[in-house]
Amino acid sequence: MLPLEGILVVALEQAVAAPFATRQLADLGARVIKIERPGTGDFARKYDETVHGQSSHFIWLNRNKESITLDIKDPKDREVLDALIAKADVFVQNLAPGAVDRLGLTTHERLIVANISGYGPDGPYQDKKAYDLLVQCEAGVVSLTGTPGEPAKAGIPVADIAAGMYAYSGVLSALYERERTGKGTTFDVAMLDALGEWAGFPYYFAKYGGTEPPRAGAKHAAISPYGPYRTADGTVFIGVQNDREWRALCESVLGRADLATDARFATNTARVAHDDELTALLEQALAGRSSAEVEHRLDTAGIANARMRTMAEFAAHPQLEARRRWADVGTPGGEVTALLPPVDVHGRLPRLDPVPDLGEHSAAIRAELGLPEDR
Structure with a gap:
């Protein structure tokens, strides 16, 4: 039995930050029901077509999940959403600013709610749209990255990943608190705050050292050699x-x-x-x-x-091969080779359920709730 088996997570999620958080929870055994738009789904499904005709981002972030399609503005579909939240232990969302507030969702005392946004629930930037590159800019990370002649963004979506990791750890701590108090909680994670925490050393370096850390390419601004x-x-x-x-x-x-x-x-x-x-x-x-x-x-x-290895060389890394850190995972387009979860729970096999097709579990989830199928 994995640590989070029996925990139900309902996710109104898209792109990277929230799906990254909920996939970590799913890897540890939680049941994650992903709510997607009818017809189009999570827009990360269409970022590229490199993995058997599917998006590399989506395949990375969405194994071990169930997908149901709901138009949350439609009263009948809203009934399904309300029924899911009534059963849920955790509700995670990273919709556009204000979208969930406008829905007026009804929660319950034991529910843990994780809200992920770009800049937080208040302040002058609260309604500003936020994507990874833009938050990297606002957090100063682009000014730190690259060569002396040209700034650059990080090669992976570090703002999204940072927010997702803090949402993941926030859910774990809230579950632990609920074990002691019997009550859930609501918390917010802002991408700007999360990435700003990761940029702590250059912040102190600049604020108290009087100069910005120089962009040093692949070198270090404060350590040599x-x-x-x-x-x-x-x-x-x-x-x-x-x-x-x-x-x-x-x-x-x-x-x-x-x-x-x-x-x-x-x-x-x-x-x-x-x-x-x-x-x-x-x-x-x-x-x-x-x-x-x-x-x-x-x-x-x-x-x-x-x-320095390329991604192809990383895929053949002798250390990962020796430790048997790769496994096959199903997707709608065919099997892929996935890196096993970093949290290796000794003596227990990792969960590696397939990446879901859009709406693959809609009928089963509706039947479980005793609600009619899609019209």
Whole structure:
């Protein structure tokens, strides 16, 4: 039995943030009923057609769920929604600002309600539309990402994911609180707040350091050496976190023990200030060695390192293969290979039910509620 078996989650959701949260709950055993628009469904279904003719976003976010189509403005369909919420333990929604308030939903004492929005339920931005890129801009993340010459957004929807993760943890904490009090609760998660929390270090760096963190490409604005360094046949990424590791790098990998005590590089702050000089010296020392040799030396010295992989190379990652972290999941277009849930509940098989087709469970759910089928 998985931890959340017996918990019913009703989700008025679309795009990424709320579906990401509810998929985590579903992976842990919760029954998630996803409410979609008749005809079109969650608009993330149409973002692309790369996965057996289906959207990569939708396949990623919607396994282990049931889909029912409802026009929530129609009185008959609204009756179905009300009946579902009356049975639900958790209600999650990320509709447009004010949409759920206009519905006037009736809740019950034990219900946990998670509202996900772009900017929160009040304030001058409360009615402003919010998508991932736009929130990345408002939270300052785009100003931090990219190269000195050009800002960039993060390569994955970090604002959506951040909000989804806080909604997920919020539901878990609310379920725990309900076990003690017998009562549900309502909470709000704003994408701006969530991503702002993730940007905590650059916020403090800028507010109290007096300068914005520089855009450093694949390097780090406040740690050195930390990033890509050229070898004889490619590039190795190195991460040094403290002065002890810096000394080990100089002595055991670079063969330059003198650099460890050089005043320009003796502390992390000094190394960041002289990063260009340090990079040139590191690459000079690594120029005669292959990437494989450098990685071996780094591992032996206990220095963190990595190679930059493409997504295709990630899919064939030897660590994931050795730990059997892939499994097949059904979709309306055919099976896909999915990464198993990060929360590995020992001794219990993960739940890997198929991604639902639009409205696939409508008739069954209506019958369960004792309500008539779609007209």
